[in-house]
Amino acid sequence: LHEEDTPRVEELVGELHFADIADLLGWAGSSERQQLVDVIRPDFDPELLTELDDELREEVIAQLGTEVVAEAISELDSDDVVEVIEDLEEADQQELLGALSEIERARVQEALSYPEYTAGRIMQRELVAIPDYWSVGQTIDFLRSAKNLPEDFYDIIVVDPRYRPVGMMPLSRAIRTNRPVLVRDVMETDDMRTVLVTEEQENVAHLFRQRDLISTPVVDDNGRLVGVITVDDVVDVIDEEYEEDMMRMAGVGEEDDLSSAVLDTTRSRFTWLLVNLGTAIAASMVIGLFEHTIQSLVALAVLMPIVASMGGNAGTQTLTVAVRAIATRELTSTNAWRVVRKEVAVCTLNGLAFAVLSGAVSWFWFDDWRLGGVIGVAMIINLIVAGAAGAIIPLALERAGVDPAVSSSVFLTTITDVVGFFAFLGLAAAFLL
Amino acid sequence: LHEEDTPRVEELVGELHFADIADLLGWAGSSERQQLVDVIRPDFDPELLTELDDELREEVIAQLGTEVVAEAISELDSDDVVEVIEDLEEADQQELLGALSEIERARVQEALSYPEYTAGRIMQRELVAIPDYWSVGQTIDFLRSAKNLPEDFYDIIVVDPRYRPVGMMPLSRAIRTNRPVLVRDVMETDDMRTVLVTEEQENVAHLFRQRDLISTPVVDDNGRLVGVITVDDVVDVIDEEYEEDMMRMAGVGEEDDLSSAVLDTTRSRFTWLLVNLGTAIAASMVIGLFEHTIQSLVALAVLMPIVASMGGNAGTQTLTVAVRAIATRELTSTNAWRVVRKEVAVCTLNGLAFAVLSGAVSWFWFDDWRLGGVIGVAMIINLIVAGAAGAIIPLALERAGVDPAVSSSVFLTTITDVVGFFAFLGLAAAFLL
Known part of the structure; x- marks a missing residue:
């Protein structure tokens, strides 16, 4: 391709299945992509369009021109036509619809009249x-x-x-x-x-x-x-x-794929990071309550991220299992209470194990057994809370009609950070000073 | 069920599709499950077994007895038989195999001779x-x-x-x-x-x-x-x-589902938490280098988790997109470099935005514009590193033949924690004291 050997490229691409061409278009940079589209134009298989990501599809349709595309899509089944045009802009949609036969157009328009993500959008009208x-x-x-x-x-x-x-x-x-x-x-x-x-x-x-x-x-x-x-x-x-x-x-928008523009991606991720900044500031405020405690014992500042981080990870394990189980309907209100109990039990056991481990490390590091004791107890508290929160948060969100995948992890890390810092620094203030 | 009204339960369950019974078994507690299995025993549809999780299946097979099961599975297609028996213990496997006809047994044994997770395990031999x-x-x-x-x-x-x-x-x-x-x-x-x-x-x-x-x-x-x-x-x-x-x-084992035992689950999650403890201690050691800096300015201890946490989140966004794209083969060595550049660009832009935000918050909170400046610069550095690491780590693991989903996030948070603490505390030591 780089050597501009068009006939050779034509020959190679001509032998490929449309799905492979779609992959090629995805991997190509934008100038290579334009070359490729020119190569496939004369012998264009409309099914190719159904295999592309939304943004790539728009780009390819723009380059091919609505006339070529309109003729091509009239060969597709109605569900594929809907897939190709549902995300286009109004004007392009109308132009492509105009090129379809009357029956086909009526079918596609009816499909578009159903809300997105419903059976009406993915079904085909052609049937026996x-x-x-x-x-x-x-x-x-x-x-x-x-x-x-x-x-x-x-x-x-x-x-x-x-x-x-x-x-x-x-x-x-x-x-x-x-x-x-x-x-x-x-x-x-x-x-x-x-x-x-x-x-x-x-x-x-x-x-x-x-x-x-x-x-x-x-x-x-x-x-x-x-x-x-x-x-x-x-x-x-x-x-x-x-x-x-x-x-x-992970707080990434659905449209966030490899082919989206830098600015769109930045904007779509900004919101999640902003929420996270709020969470982080909340955790910092908890630390701020104990400024004097830290002043007298700097080792606390060194060790405190360990408690928070272990809580976050243990909670995320529970959360992931719960979110998946809700999505596959293995977890419903019928067995919710049993699952919460089990998750708390698992996290308590791991809390005991890591209390011993982190306590020992802290004891030897700062040569202070009482510091080891405090971090151990804080660890147990935070892991128990993490297990309970990891199971209860998605269940509660689901019951409130919110998708647990979206917001569970913010709630969870807020809780494990706040509880982790508060338990560790609070216990230290009470028993070490 | 709770009222022990067996005939009524039998009637209700008798009308259900085997897939619904499988769901019911999953939701039930273990004593209810035993009752249910007794109810379905006389009229047992072997396809039910293909719909259960591994551990549930073992439990149900044990309760039904190998004789009932052996007779039932002889009606299944060979791929379903393989699915039912591949995870059983050797002795149970042999007993069930013994109950099959010779042809069927040979087919199943051949299928079991292929490695797990290959085409040979999921194909059926019955064909036209x-x-x-x-x-x-x-x-x-x-x-x-x-x-x-x-x-x-x-x-x-x-x-x-x-x-x-x-x-x-x-x-x-x-x-x-x-x-x-x-x-x-x-x-x-x-x-x-x-x-x-x-x-x-x-x-x-x-x-x-x-x-x-x-x-x-x-x-x-x-x-x-x-x-x-x-x-x-x-x-x-x-x-x-x-x-x-x-x-x-999330560091959860594949066998970790709602029906696994508490101890198994605890053990399977322990390893990941242990790795994470190592990571957290590494980050703490970085903080330990700056004990004196923190002693002189406790505000640093209050603010430092913000820098680390924002880096971790921005990196996870990139990482998730990259791991998905590798799994769907949208991201390959062909376009790797372009994707890394784009992710770094996105994170740099968000880094600038959050440098301003976190800088302003810190300035007003501690009434010190230099502290705001230091956190802003540290934020930009950490987010750029997070973007690069989030894209490069999974690509490198993939090239090394390791599944990027397994280990990417440990590497990533280690990097964002270490860089975050080091940049923030290091800049503070250099410019604020």
Whole structure:
């Protein structure tokens, strides 16, 4: 690429799968990226767009020009079109929508009318639905002759006359059943689950995971079939949800990825750091209460970060387990109390172990057994509080309707810092001076 | 349940899907769990076992007795049997294996001979393979009459006479094609990917995600077909890998879940806390170098945690983005240098902002503008170092072949604590006294 050997690049890129080209675009610097886009323009596979991050996608669409893109996306399934255009600016959206056929445009606009992160946004409208009085043979003949079917599908949805799903027939069953058999006699009914079009995508992902589904019908408020969600879209949702949790726990915005601009990234991280500055100042105020104590025994200033830091880490361990368990629904109000008790027990045991260790270190370092005793007791207190807080904070946030991944860790470190400094310096003031 | 109304419980539980029963078992306390297991024993669905955590599964198997379980698992696909027995103790494993049919036993033992976390462990041996000279009609007749097929399948694998995969036929294509057409004329060849049986499951998951696959053939060293991996197993792998990353970043073992025993959990978390104690002591030693400085100006002890904590948080933001990007392969050696530069730029900008803020707070608090200046400069230094370290540490660990999720954050906080204390106290010693 660096040697500007365009024909050679064209040849190499031409052989690649669109997903590999998407990876290449992500790794490339912006000037290399422009070259690459020029190379792929003549022979552009629209599915490439579904594989790009939001910001990259905008850049590539801008460079390709809406005309090329508009023509290309008319080949995509409706869920992919929605994915490509939902984050674009209003004007670009309108231009691309204008290039679609009327039916396709209506479908995409309807999808965009559902709130973000709901089933309506990730479902596709292209689906295979048949009445339950058909025979398997009729169904196969229909599939062979029908024109407007999705490219790949895995289940046939069986509907009643009011277009409400009454069963599903996995393709493997359809293909193995003899032609005269009626669909209603072999379809799956017990294991079929329908999803409401306004259901949150997180709940849809949970259902797919729990039931090992490949596809599932989506219905509107009246129970009528409006679309189908397939497992490949759910895999994307799972990725998104995890990434969100992980990023939120570290105070990083969801849009914060490698391709976002420096200023946007700085701004999105600023808020979290500001909150953290507040927390740190609160902890410093606690230390400020004991200025005189420190003045008389500087060893306290040397040792105090140990107590706070161990509390923060032990609390984070508990917190991570709790946040994950809430996300996977292993932790609910049913077993909350048992989990809190267990976490406190674990932290108490580790508190005892580290009381001995840190106490011994401090004793030998400053040759003062009483200092060792104080740090040991402070350690036990802080780790017990850390365990309780690490389990209770996310549960309380969840009950208050706040995502525990977002704010748990600020609350936690505030508590472990304040309690850690207060216990250590307070005990020292009482017993050492 | 609490009222011991067994018939009523039986009735309620009898209507539930096995995945819901698995959830119930997870939420229940151990005595309730025993009651529940007794209720489900007569009518036991072996798929339930695949949905349980390792420790719960062992408990339930022990209570059900190997005889009941052995009979039940003979109905499962081979990948599910492997999942159920791979973590059991040797003796239980042998007993359960003994209850399987000879063919089934051989399959499971072969799967267990592959290393954990490879394709060989998650693939199933039950698959549909046909020669490429068949017609679609022949294939459908074969599917209708064959007995030993997997319960659900999504793609038919086309093999050559040496049993090497040469193409795939999605079921939706098979069912839509007219009977006389030859399989070799409609099968998918370009988009087919095979997976080596020893491939790591993480790479398999990446392939599925990148290509939106539903199933893919697994081959041995000679390129011969040995199994198939389906997307539902990959979803489990994705869950596992994420959970692992998240847990490792917080220093929590993978087996650390809600149902593990208090002592096991305590032990598994102890190591990480011990490492952290070492880190904290290192940071304290840096403070110890400046005992006299602190003695003369106690305000330093009050303010110093702010510098260290802001560095740790800014570094963790960068670190989280980098670890995620490495896991999803968006960050590779190709764009490493560009990402490091960007992260340093972001942290420098935030460093400037927080230098002003923390400087102003300190100035007003202690009524000393020079103290504000020192904390501001220390803040800028520590945040720049944090940004660089947050990006470089995971990249370096990855290159050294270590999972960056495990150890990155220890290295990072050690660096930000040491640099933070050293910069702040060192500048204070030089300019304030």
